[in-house]
Amino acid sequence: MHKLLKCFSILSVLAFVACSSSDEAVDPEGYEGVDRRLWYFFDVFQQEAEARGVSVDLRASGLTGRIGNIDGVNVAGGCNFHGSAPNQIILDATFWNTLSFIQRELIVMHELGHCVLYRDHREAMDVTGRCLSIMRSGLGQCNDGYSETTREGYLNELFDPAFANEITP
Numbered sequence: 418m419h420k421l422l423k424c425f426s427i428l429s430v431l432a433f434v435a436c437s438s439s440d441e442a443v444d445p446e447g448y449e450g451v452d453r454r455l456w457y458f459f460d461v462f463q464q465e466a467e468a469r470g471v472s473v474d475l476r477a478s479g480l481t482g483r484i485g486n487i488d489g490v491n492v493a494g495g496c497n498f499h500g501s502a503p504n505q506i507i508l509d510a511t512f513w514n515t516l517s518f519i520q521r522e523l524i525v526m527h528e529l530g531h532c533v534l535y536r537d538h539r540e541a542m543d544v545t546g547r548c549l550s551i552m553r554s555g556l557g558q559c560n561d562g563y564s565e566t567t568r569e570g571y572l573n574e575l576f577d578p579a580f581a582n583e584i585t586p
């Protein structure tokens with residue numbers, strides 16, 4: 418079995434200040450089968466999960482990640498669920514190259530939300546129209562609000578067990 422969950426981008430609503438330091442904090446151990454540009458964000462995911470009592474082991478899972486070309490208009494990334502092989506994250510290279518550091522963190526956290534936590538998309542928004550979850554599909558009506566000041570709340574939501582395991586691959 419094989420299933421690709423596609424995630425879309427709404428670039429026009431993304432307007433964050435870039436905090437460039439993306440390639441500095443690379444874990445010397447790395448992640449086999451994962452593009453080096455994603456290692457830092459995999460570390461962040463692992464650490465933020467542990468800080469919230471969620472047990473994940475990205476290395477043991479065998480999850481792979483690559484940055485390549487994805488067919489389809491505005492497809493920013495996706496998670497490939499494989500029945501017998503480890504899941505695979507794919508991010509669109511053209512899209513990736515337009516992103517700031519924190520936008521890259523958002524999209525990697527999002528895809529890990531699918532591939533590791535088995536979260537589905539969530540389009541909920543507050544009264545101002547701001548997305549309540551970084552698991553928004555990009556096709557809904559809400560606006561991304563992920564920033565240095567809001568990330569803590571978004572990560573709390575991401576790792577909330579109430580939303581985990583919504584996807585059956």
Ligand SMILES: [Zn+2]
Pocket residue numbers: 422423424425527528531538552553554
């Ligand atoms: Zn998605």
